[in-house]
Amino acid sequence: MDPYSLVTRNTVEIVTDEELRALLQKPVRRVYAGYEPSGEIHLGHLVTINKLMDLQKAGFEVTVLLADLHAFLNHKGTLDEVRETAEYNRRCFEALGLKDAKFVMGTDLQLNSEYELLVLQLSQEVTVNRAHRSMDEVGRGMDHPAVSQMVYPIMQMADIALLGVDAAVGGIDQRKIHMLAREYLPGMGYAAPVCIHTPIINGLDGKKMSSSAGNLISVADSEDDIRAKMKKAFCPPGIEENPVLQVLQHHIFPRFETVVMHRPAKFGGDLEFSSYAAVEAAYGAGQVHPLDLKTMTADYLAEVLAGVHDAVV
Incomplete structure (x- = not known):
């Protein structure tokens, strides 16, 4: 797959496509993603981790910011608690296949005079209303936000x-x-970043994924847990917002060129799929039973996550 296709597959938006194409012509290109260390790494996080792996294959140098200070500011625990979680998260990322990335602890980057001065300079430009709106989707308790x-x-x-x-x-x-960064960083002498946005996938019940709801698969779950959770997953006849199909699209096909659905001969025998689109078409046409789809997905997901369980449990 060519670099552009690797970068853009399974994304919902690139800001901007023209800038990305220009960036891909540079001999050195760097990308980052930040993660609040606030608990288990689960399939929701794995969407962006897979994208970082795509970017590595496309020739990018990858930095992962373990944003312990951000987590602290967002009421996710004490600094000691979030730092401990950050180290656990790093081991998960590496076990998932994100090798040779540069891992940076937030407090190592952020507690110095150059950084703090830039934060203060930016705070002179950004209104409280803009800052509040930018946090709508990621902040905790935003009805009564803290400073x-x-x-x-x-x-x-x-x-x-x-x-x-x-x-x-x-x-x-x-x-x-990210749009704040594109708007305000150039005024401080920094280039506006290309922004690569991935979808937010559903929890196993078809609703918003949440640790408190228990509708997710942790990357450290055992094979038995993965199979049990997938067996209970919501899997409607349609393809829209189907969490089982989303797992196949975002977690299985980026790592496997073909997948095989094993079925008894009396139910049509084995099926082999060389693309996610082929699975979606077969399921949408009613040619695949939901239980067979869930079993196949569990087979491959257990293989993807096997190394994580062994490395961090």
């Missing part, structure tokens, strides 16, 4: 600048913060 949560998006802009990256990866919930 720290208004600093959060400004720090994320400074991260992009001082990490020296050309592009930023995030779920589409990061869009408003």
Whole structure:
């Protein structure tokens, strides 16, 4: 697959396509994604991790910001708690296949005079209303936000600048913060980042994925847990918002060129698929039973996650 196709597959938006194409012509190109260390790494996180792996294959140098200070500001725990979680998250990322990335702890980047001065300069330009709106999708308790949560998006802009990256990866919930960076960083002498946005996938019940709802698969789940959770997953006849199909699209086909659905001969025998589109078409046409789809998905997901369970449990 060519570099452009690798970067853009399974994304919902590139800002901008023209800038991305120009960036791909440069001999050195750098990209980052930031993660709040606030708990288990799950299939929601894996969407952007897979995208970072695509970017590595496309020739990008990848930086992962383990945003311990952001998590602290967003009420995700004490600094000691989030730092411990950050180290656990790093082991998960590496076990998932994100090798040779540069991991940066937020407090190592952010607690210095150059960084703090840039945050203060940006805070002079960004209104409280803009900062609040940019946090709508990512903040906790935003009906009554703390001042720290208004600093959060400004720090994320400074991260992009001082990490020296050309592009930023995030779920589409990061869009408003990324647009602040594109708008305000050039005025501070930094280039506007190319922004690569991935979808927010559903939880296994078809609703918003949430640790509190228990509708997710952790990357450290055992094979038995993966199979049990997938067996119970919501899998409607249609293809829209189907969480089982989303797992196939975003987690299985980026890693396997073909997948095989094993079925008894009396139910039509084995089926082999060489693309996600082929699976979607067969399922949408009623040629595949939901239980067979879930079983196949569990088979391959267990293989993808096997190394994580062994490495971190």
